[in-house]
Amino acid sequence: xxxxxxxxxxxxxxxxxxxxxxxxxxxxxxxxxxxxxxxxxxxxxxxxxxxxxxxxxxxxxxxxxxxxxxxxxxxxxxxxxxxxxxxxxxxxxxxxxxxxxxxxxxxxxxxx
Numbered sequence: 001x002x003x004x005x006x007x008x009x010x011x012x013x014x015x016x017x018x019x020x021x022x023x024x025x026x027x028x029x030x031x032x033x034x035x036x037x038x039x040x041x042x043x044x045x046x047x048x049x050x051x052x053x054x055x056x057x058x059x060x061x062x063x064x065x066x067x068x069x070x071x072x073x074x075x076x077x078x079x080x081x082x083x084x085x086x087x088x089x090x091x092x093x094x095x096x097x098x099x100x101x102x103x104x105x106x107x108x109x110x111x112x
Contacts, residue, residue: 014058016031016052016056017058019031020049020052020053020059021059023049023053023062023065025045025046028045028049028052029042047070050069050070050073050075051066051070051075051078051082053065053066054067054070054078054079054083055082055085057086066079066082067082067083
């Protein structure tokens with residue numbers, strides 16, 4: 001089965017984040033099965049939901065809750081890894097997006 005919006009990841013991602021905001025594993029499972037991303041016989045997976053929330057740049061208001069769930073349900077290493085990735089500069093940005101030129105932060109082009 002394929003997504004009804006094959007090749008159109010932005011709308012899928014927006015709908016996924018909207019579903020994740022509900023913090024309902026059954027709703028997430030229903031959405032992902034309907035989109036052809038999970039097999040129909042999969043069980044709802046609370047761990048997967050919290051991992052997706054923790055890793056989504058669009059859901060910063062839920063990151064602390066996701067980190068807490070992961071830490072208190074035996075997934076400390078996963079929580080630390082995801083939290084560490086969120087704090088690295090430039091995560092989720094296109095190359096050069098924050099600097100306006102290729103020289104990097106604080107570097108100016110050499111005068112000719």
